[in-house]
Amino acid sequence: MICRSNLSIILGLLFFSCTQTKEKNKEDITPIIASETKTYFSTKHxxxxxxxxxxxxxxxxxxxxxxxxxxxxxxxxxxxxxxxxxxxxxxxxxxxxxxxxxxxxxxxxxxxxxxxxxxxxxxxxxxxxxxxxxxxxxxxxxxxxxxxxxxxxxxxxxxxxxxxDEPVVLTPSEFTLPANSSFKLWIGKEEILEIVSSEGKEIILDTRNMDEFSGKRQKNGAQKAGRIPKSILIDWAEAIDYQGTQKFKPFHQLETIYSRMNASKHDLVITYCHSGVRSAHTTFVLTELLGYKNVKNYDGSWVEWSYFDDLPFKQDSITIIKK
Incomplete structure (x- = not known):
């Protein structure tokens, strides 16, 4: 009787241990799977x-x-x-x-x-x-x-x-935009100058390539080569699967790329590039796909900033002007 009871206890403990091990392994794996399959913050656009x-x-x-x-x-x-x-x-x-x-x-x-x-x-x-x-x-x-x-x-x-290649026959309409414009994703050079001169936590994100960022390359339209002070660099093209689908990379890959900013989803992130095109793309990635709440694209970007001699800039390299 005693032996049978002991055997029951031992079998019960083994079953409990195996169950706990399985549950623990399940808990260990679940976050990994979730991070790899999580969809974008929003696909509205x-x-x-x-x-x-x-x-x-x-x-x-x-x-x-x-x-x-x-x-x-x-x-x-x-x-x-x-x-x-x-x-x-x-x-x-x-x-x-x-x-x-x-x-x-x-x-x-x-x-x-x-x-x-x-x-x-x-x-x-x-x-x-x-x-x-x-x-x-x-x-x-x-x-x-x-x-x-x-x-x-x-x-x-x-x-x-x-x-x-057929032309489209157009019938004119009467299109109107909403009465009040929020300019929710816009920022101008005056506000950026204040940030450059302050000690705040704002992120100024240059979305060009390394040659432009360092000042080695000056694209047509800019008055000088270089970058806005306090800028960090993440090339906009990192967000696209150029070697495969030509689509936006998956959520977890984008999260990894933009974690290099060391910013929370609520910090102010200012994007810029040469003329506000590539940085508009990064603004889309940050706000729509990743859920950053406070992103502004600098409309004039480097074309405008470089036009004014009194605005500060940084430059690391000898400049090669590219037309």
Whole structure:
């Protein structure tokens, strides 16, 4: 009787130990799996090519090819209209690349037949870098019905999406942006100068490449080479799977890349590049895909900053001017 009781106790302890070990292993593995499969913070402004294929030719969808006109004319997604950087630029400045006025955007969209109730699907062939600039402009004017096509033209081709070189017949409309503009993702040089001169925790994120950041390379449009003081560098292109899908990298990879900022999701992060295009892309990644709450893109970026001789800058290398 005693032996049978002892045997029962021993078997019970072994079962309990195995169960605990399994549960512990499950607890150890779960966070790893979760980190690898977690989806983006938001996909409100992101569209997969398969989703576009199912929505194709819907009345309230306007596809926008955001590439140079001469490239668009050779081939584009069937039915896409064309907009390029110069179409959304304010030319009243002595330097290029500044965001167009609300009135300018309204007139442009009206001429292209875009209606207030339309959803815009934006694409390019540069990892959404160019298209993200238009997304950023529209976000500042509080127009929310806009999505970036993940993977762009290359991803569309891979699923056999229709492409042609036919011009689109445009019927003018009366497009209007919301009455009040929040400029929620915008920041100007005066505010940045205050931050550069302070001892605050704000992050100034240069999204160009290392040659531009160091001052080795000076791109056309800039008056000098270098960077804004206190800047740290994360090249915008790190966010894209250029060797594979041409799409945004998965959440956990993006988290790892931007953890190099050593910033919380609530810290102020100011992005900039040469003319506010690549930094608009990084602004999309940080706010939409990763959930950072306080990100501002410097509209004028290095083109504007380098124009003013009284603004401070840093430079590490001998400059090679690139046209």
């Amino acid at each position: 992101l569209l997969d090519v398969d989703e576009l294929h199912s929505l194709f030719e819907k009345e309230r969808i306007k596809i926008v090819d955001f590439r140079k006109p001469e490239v668009y004319e050779k081939s584009h997604i069937q039915g896409a209209i064309n907009i390029w950087r110069s179409d959304i630029e304010d030319i009243s400045y002595p330097y290029k690349g500044m965001m167009a006025t609300k009135e300018h955007i309204e007139a442009l969209f009206s001429s292209l037949g875009i209606k207030n109730e339309d959803t815009l699907v934006l694409y390019d062939d540069q990892g959404a870098c160019d298209a993200a600039r238009l997304w950023w402009v529209l976000k500042n004017y509080d127009f929310e019905s806009v999505k970036l096509l993940n993977g762009g033209l290359e991803a569309w081709k891979k699923i056999g999406g229709p492409i042609n």
